[in-house]
Amino acid sequence: MCARDAIQAAALKGSRRITTQIQIQIHFGGGYLRATAPSADFGYSAAEPPQSPPQPPQQQQRAVSCSPALPSTRFFPLSPPTLTAPPPCSRKGNTVLSPLVLLRPKPQCTDPSAVPLSHSLGAAAAARSIGGSAAAAAASRAGSAVRSWSFTQSLRGFAALPPALAPPAPAPLATASTAAAALAAPPRRQLSVQPEAAVYSGPSPRNPSRVTLRTIRKKYELGEPLTMVTAYDYPSAVHVRQEREAPCRRIALKMPIQTRPRMSYIIIVEAAGIDICLVGDSVAMVVHGHDTTLPIRLDEMLSHCQAVARGARRAFLVGDLPFGCYETDARDAVRSAVRMLKEGGMDAVKLEGGSPARVEAARAIVETGVAVMGHVGLTPQSVSVIGGFRPQAQVAEEALRVMDQAQALQRAGCFALVLECIPGPIAAAITRTVSVPTIGIGAGGECSGQVLVYHDLLGMMTHPHHAKVTPKFCKQYARVGDAIGAALQQYRREVEDRTFPGPRYSPYAISDREPGVELLAGALRKRGLEEAAEAALSIHLSGSSPPSEDNQLNSSKPIMLSAPAHYSSNNRS
Numbered sequence: 001m002c003a004r005d006a007i008q009a010a011a012l013k014g015s016r017r018i019t020t021q022i023q024i025q026i027h028f029g030g031g032y033l034r035a036t037a038p039s040a041d042f043g044y045s046a047a048e049p050p051q052s053p054p055q056p057p058q059q060q061q062r063a064v065s066c067s068p069a070l071p072s073t074r075f076f077p078l079s080p081p082t083l084t085a086p087p088p089c090s091r092k093g094n095t096v097l098s099p100l101v102l103l104r105p106k107p108q109c110t111d112p113s114a115v116p117l118s119h120s121l122g123a124a125a126a127a128r129s130i131g132g133s134a135a136a137a138a139a140s141r142a143g144s145a146v147r148s149w150s151f152t153q154s155l156r157g158f159a160a161l162p163p164a165l166a167p168p169a170p171a172p173l174a175t176a177s178t179a180a181a182a183l184a185a186p187p188r189r190q191l192s193v194q195p196e197a198a199v200y201s202g203p204s205p206r207n208p209s210r211v212t213l214r215t216i217r218k219k220y221e222l223g224e225p226l227t228m229v230t231a232y233d234y235p236s237a238v239h240v241r242q243e244r245e246a247p248c249r250r251i252a253l254k255m256p257i258q259t260r261p262r263m264s265y266i267i268i269v270e271a272a273g274i275d276i277c278l279v280g281d282s283v284a285m286v287v288h289g290h291d292t293t294l295p296i297r298l299d300e301m302l303s304h305c306q307a308v309a310r311g312a313r314r315a316f317l318v319g320d321l322p323f324g325c326y327e328t329d330a331r332d333a334v335r336s337a338v339r340m341l342k343e344g345g346m347d348a349v350k351l352e353g354g355s356p357a358r359v360e361a362a363r364a365i366v367e368t369g370v371a372v373m374g375h376v377g378l379t380p381q382s383v384s385v386i387g388g389f390r391p392q393a394q395v396a397e398e399a400l401r402v403m404d405q406a407q408a409l410q411r412a413g414c415f416a417l418v419l420e421c422i423p424g425p426i427a428a429a430i431t432r433t434v435s436v437p438t439i440g441i442g443a444g445g446e447c448s449g450q451v452l453v454y455h456d457l458l459g460m461m462t463h464p465h466h467a468k469v470t471p472k473f474c475k476q477y478a479r480v481g482d483a484i485g486a487a488l489q490q491y492r493r494e495v496e497d498r499t500f501p502g503p504r505y506s507p508y509a510i511s512d513r514e515p516g517v518e519l520l521a522g523a524l525r526k527r528g529l530e531e532a533a534e535a536a537l538s539i540h541l542s543g544s545s546p547p548s549e550d551n552q553l554n555s556s557k558p559i560m561l562s563a564p565a566h567y568s569s570n571n572r573s
């Protein structure tokens with residue numbers, strides 16, 4: 001079925017949205033990458049089926065061979081796309097899949113800059129180069145009908161689209177500088193293979209539930225509490241995101257029974273759906289083991305931001321500007337903030353303090369086009385002048401100063417403010433005097449939202465070293481630190497008494513299609529390695545009857561976390 005038939009069939013069935021996807025396979029030195037990217041999002045309904053007649057095959061074939069040649073600059077040493085033949089489109093529900101487009105590096109290419117093609121950025125960059133200005137031309141012709149990447153026109157089977165979406169005149173493709181930017185771009189949530197979505201239609205259409213500043217604003221206006229946690233790495237970012245229950249169950253059911261989490265636990269973790277993820281400079285203390293947040297550098301923060309951006313799907317990502325990268329002047333601040341977005345993959349930055357210089361920095365960053373979260377009250381980067389992580393604004397004069405700072409930051413354009421370690425009534429007063437959300441930490445329950453450090457709320461900081469830097473305002477919703485300790489102890493015991501790995505976790509057998517172990521033993525004996533031969537033979541024989549699954553489960557039960565009390569009554573499976 002060609003794309004047009006598939007779209008028409010879906011339209012006549014009354015489907016409102018039909019998504020088309022391009023499948024691309026990029027070949028490089030040791031293998032290939034396959035990427036699927038939405039080509040366009042057509043808002044057809046049964047009332048307005050696509051009109052245009054299919055083009056004659058000759059013309060379609062020409063459309064393929066005339067497809068915009070890939071630039072053979074030093075950035076994209078690829079041959080022009082070829083189609084796998086024959087190229088029928090397939091349809092999955094409302095998604096029409098293109099035939100596979102193959103991209104191969106030109107054989108004569110010896111340019112070392114071809115190397116980036118060997119990781120996923122290569123796919124992203126190639127996709128950008130193909131879709132680039134072709135999509136721009138199509139978008140301006142078709143107005144709002146085309147919402148994203150329009151490489152479709154150049155593909156046989158995708159050629160017969162409605163007049164509004166007719167192929168644009170061949171347009172110049174990505175320039176060297178856009179190509180370079182594409183290669184330098186960090187891994188980005190859902191955007192890596194659909195750059196046009198970011199240019200023409202805002203955040204990825206594949207993830208419409210992503211939290212944006214508009215979502216935050218809406219929640220704030222409706223008086224719904226905002227949730228924020230810190231995340232410093234990929235696994236914690238994965239945990240704070242929200243996913244549907246079904247895929248989690250599917251994944252869990254594929255896991256070995258011993259390591260399969262309880263269903264109630266999966267649902268709880270995966271449904272966390274936290275609104276905002278802060279890659280906080282507290283990582284310096286929590287992960288790097290420093291006594292303060294001061295030592296962490298911008299490049300270290302960027303590395304944490306990138307890991308979080310790879311794991312996050314829904315949350316709005318805020319990167320903390322670390323001490324020393326924004327104080328000198330506003331230009332310094334803007335440069336650091338831009339890196340947080342460009343290299344770190346963040347959606348916004350946070351900076352500490354409300355002095356006139358900090359307010360100016362916030363204003364300059366916002367004017368550059370980067371959203372800023374302010375932070376007043378206890379600002380740990382000022383520990384040197386504060387003399388410790390001490391609560392703030394406990395006397396009227398100080399409270400008024402913090403309130404003035406909050407207002408100044410709001411006027412500078414901050415979209416939200418963290419209020420840290422101040423009395424609840426002061427936080428309540430600030431929350432009422434500003435018209436942006438306040439996110440409290442140790443600031444009582446009257447803020448527009450709350451933030452806690454991930455490791456604190458999970459009870460991962462039970463080691464005495466950590467306990468001393470875990471603030472007393474932290475509620476522990478689990479005791480993960482205890483579970484980690486118990487699991488490590490059990491592992492050590494089982495290794496020492498040789499119950500681990502046992503036959504159950506020694507899955508690799510010598511092929512039984514040949515008398516392999518006997519041959520091996522013979523060869524070992526010939527080399528005078530009698531003992532080695534005996535060992536191979538006896539282990540091979542004893543490993544032939546692994547104990548039953550039941551025995552295994554009884555001998556070594558995984559340590560399971562109990563669900564937090566307030567969830568368990570609803571979610572036990």
Ligand SMILES: Nc1nc(=O)c2c([nH]1)NC[C@@H]1CN(c3ccc(C(=O)N[C@@H](CCC(=O)O)C(=O)O)cc3)CN21
Nearest residue numbers: 282285286293380388389390391453456469470471472
């Ligand atoms: N794990 C962790 N959680 C945090 O919330 C956190 C960090 N680390 N590191 C960066 C800052 C520092 N924070 C802290 C740390 C300790 C206290 C605390 O216990 N303060 C004592 C007073 C200490 C003193 O007087 O010196 C208190 O009574 O509140 C407060 C905030 C909050 N942030």
Ligand SMILES: CC(C)C(=O)C(=O)O
Nearest residue numbers: 230280281282418441
């Ligand atoms: C505690 C939060 C607000 C923070 O700034 C951090 O984690 O660095």
